[in-house]
Amino acid sequence: MGKNGALNGPDTLNVAVIGAGPAGYYTAEALTGTDQSVNVDIIDRLPTPFGLIRAGVAPDHQSIKNVSRRYEATNQRDNVRFVGNLSLGRDITLTELRELYDAVVLATGAGKDRPLRIEGEDLHGVIGSGAFVGWYNAHPDYKDLQPDLRVASVAVIGNGNVAVDVARVLAKTASEMSSSDLADHAANSIHGSPIKDIYILGRRGPLEASFTPKELGELNRLENCVALVDGSQLPDEATGETLAGAAKKNMAALRTMAANTPDMKPVRLHLQFYRRPMAILGEKCVCGIRLEETRVEDGKCIGTGVTEVLPAGLIVPCIGYRTSPIPDVPYSERYGHFENEDGRIDDGLYCVGWAKRGPTGTIGTNKPDGVEVAQKILSEVHASGKAGRAGLDHVVKERDLHIVTFQTWKKIEASEEASAAAGAPRKKLVDVNEMVRIAES
Template sequence: MASNGAGLLNVAIIGAGPAGYYAAEALTGGDGNVHVDIIDRLPTPFGLIRAGVAPDHQSIKNVSRRYEATNSRENVRFVGNLALGRDITLAELRELYDAVVLATGAGKDRPLGIEGEDLSGVIGSAAFVGWYNAHPDYKDLNPDLRVASVAVIGNGNVAVDVARVLAKTASEMTSSDLAAHAASTIHGSPIRDIYILGRRGPLEASFTPKELGELNQLENCVALVKPEQLPDRAADESLTGAAKKNMATLRAIAANSPDAKPVRLHLQFYRRPMAIMGETCVCGIRLEETKVEDGKCVGTGMTEVLPVGLVVPCIGYRTSPIRDVPYSERYGCFENEGGRILDRLYCVGWARRGPTGTIGTNKPDGLEVANKILSEVKASGREGRDGLDRIVRERDLHIVTFQSWKKIEASEEAGAQAGAPRKKLVDVAEMVRIAES
C-alpha cells in the first residue's frame, strides 16, 4: 500500500485492542512512510484479549502474538497510559496527526430498562467480566457472592462465560489467568444454582457450540434444560451448522439428572425479565414466559418470580461517547459512513459497527478503513509522534511503550502460580513503576 501524497503519513489509533491492531497492521503492511501510534489509556495492550476473553480460554488469547508482530515494526508504536480527555484531547491529536482512528471498543453495558436494575447485586457484564479479568477499572468492584443463586441474563457467549466461570472449581481454573481477588471470592461462594435466561428459544440463541458444550463438562456443576423447552426432534433434521451442534448438546443436557452434581446450571429459554425484586439489594427477578411468533418475541402474560441474590445482565454493550464526535444512541457506536466519521477522523471495530462479530471480524473491518485512509488522506507534514512526545514531556506524563510493557508482562509471568500463565497486576501505578524500572 502507498500513502496518497508525498512525505510521512502520521496516524493515531485510539484503542489497543484487536480492532486497533488490525487497522495498524493494514496501514503499515506495505509502506514505511506510514507511521502509526496506538494509544491506550491503560499501560497494557490488547484490549479485550486481555480483559474480555474468559480467563480459562487461553488458546484464544494467542492471537496477541499477531499483534506483537505488528508492534515489532519500526513504524508502529504502542503508547500506553495515555488517556483521551485526561491527558490529551481529541482536538490536539487531530492537529498532530494526519488521521485519527477511534478503536475504543464498547465498554459500557446496555441497560436492561426494567424496574430494579439499580439495586445492589445487579452487575453488568462489562463490570463483572472486567472484575474477574483483573481490569484496573473494576479491581474494587467486590461483588457479594454470598448468595445461593444467580441469574445471568442473555443467550450469547458472554452469558455462557460468566456462568461457566462462576461454576468452575479452583482446580478447573488452575491453568487460567483468573484475577486473584476474583478467585478467592468465587471459589468461596455458596452458589448452588445458576440460571442462564434467554428471551427467545434455543434455535435463536447466539452462543457457539464450543462454549455451550463446555457447560456439559463441568467438574462440580450439572447443566440442565427442560425437555419441553426444546423443539420436536423431527425439526432437528432440517438443522445445519452451529444450530445442529447446539441442539445435539441441548438434547444431551436435557437427559442430565439435577442431583448428579452439587451445583446446577439451568438453561432457561422463553423467559423475559420484567423487574428485579428487592428493597435495597436483589432478592429475586420477575420473568414473563414468552414465545416466538413470526420471528418476534412476544409475551404470554404468564409470570413467575425466580429467587436470586445476584443478577448479571449480558445483553450487549455500547461505545462511550466522545465530545464533538457524532454518536448513534440507537446503535451505541459512532455515526459513520464505512468507517469515516468526519474529515480525517475514522472508526473501526465495535466503535464503528456496534458490539457484533468475533475477534476475527475486526480484521477485514480494519483493512477496509485502512484502505480508505490511504486513499483519502494526504501526508501534510504534521508533527505526529514527535509532537505527541513533546506534549508528553511538557505535561510530565508517564507513558508505557511496548518495550516497557514487556517488563510488566515478565513480572506477571514471574508471579504466576504453578500451571497459570500469569498473575495479572491490577494497579496502574504499580504497572507504571515496573515499566519505568
C-alpha cells in the same frame, strides 16, 4: 528512519489509533503493510495492550489469547508504536491529536453495558457483564467492584457466549481454573461462594440463541456442576433433523443437558428459554427477578402474560454493550456507536471495530474491518507535514506524562509471568500505578 524508528519525509502519513485492542491492531497492521510511508501510534489509556484479549476473553480460554502474538509482531515494526497510559480527555484532547496527526482512528470498543430498562436494575447486586467480566479479568477499572457472591443463586441474562462465559467461570472449581489467569481477588470470592444454582435466561428459544457449539458444549463437562435444560423447550425431533452446522451441534448439546438430572452434581446450571425479565425485586439488595413466559412468532418475541419469580441474590445482564461517547464526535444513541459512513466520521477522523459497527462479530471480524478502514485512510488522506509522533512526544514531556511503550510493557508482562502460580500463565497486576512503576524500573 527517524527518532524511535519512525519514518521521516514529507510523504509520510502520520496516524493515531485510539485503542490497543484487536480492531486497533488490525488497522495498524493494514496501514503499515503496504509500500506507502506510514507511521502509526497506537494509544491506550491503560498501560497494557491488547484490549479485550486481555480483559474480555474468558480467563480459562487461553488459546484464544494467542492471537496477541500477531499483534506483538505488528508492534515489532519500526513504524508502529504502542503508547500506553495515555488517556484521551485526561491527558490529551481529540482536537490536539487531530492537529498532530494526518488521521485519527477511534478503536475504543464498546465498554459500557446496555441497560435492561426494567424496574430494579439499580439495586445492589445487579452487575452488568462488562463490569463483572472486567472484575474477574483483573481490569483496573473494576478491581474494587467487590460483588457479593455469598448467595445461593445467580441469574445470568442473555443467550450468547458472554452469558455462557460468566456462568462457566462461576461454576468451575479452583482446580479447573488453575491454568487460567483468573484475577486473584475474583478467585477468592468465587471459590469460596455457596452458589448452588446458576440460571442462564433467554427471551427467545434455543433456535434463536447465539451460543457457539464449543462454548455451549463446555457446560456439559464441568467438574462440580450439572447443566440442565427443560426438554419441552427444545424443538421436536423432526425440526432437529432439518438443522445444520452450529445450530445442529447446539441442539445436540442441549438434548444431552435435557437428559441430565439435578442430583448428578452439587451445583446446578439451568438454561431456561422463553423467559423475559420484567422487574428485579428487592428493597436495597436483589432478592429475585420477575420473568414473563414468551413465545416466538414470525421472528418476534411475544409475552404470554404468564409470570414467575425466580429467587436470585446476584443478577448479571449479558445483553450487549455500547461505545462511550466522546465530546464533539457524532454518536448514535440508538445503536450505541459513533455515527459514520463505512468508518469515516469526518475529514481525517475514522472509527473501526465495535466503535464503528456496534458489539457484533468475533475477534476475527475486526480484521477485514480494519483492512477496509485502513484502505479508506490510505486513499483519502494525504501527508500534510504534521508533527505526528514527535509532536506527541513533545506533549508527553511538557505535561510530564508517564507513558508505557511496548518495550516497557514487556517488563510488566515479565513481572506477571514470574509471579504466576504453578500452571498459570500469569498473575495479573490490577493497579495502574504499580504497572507504571515496573515499566519505568
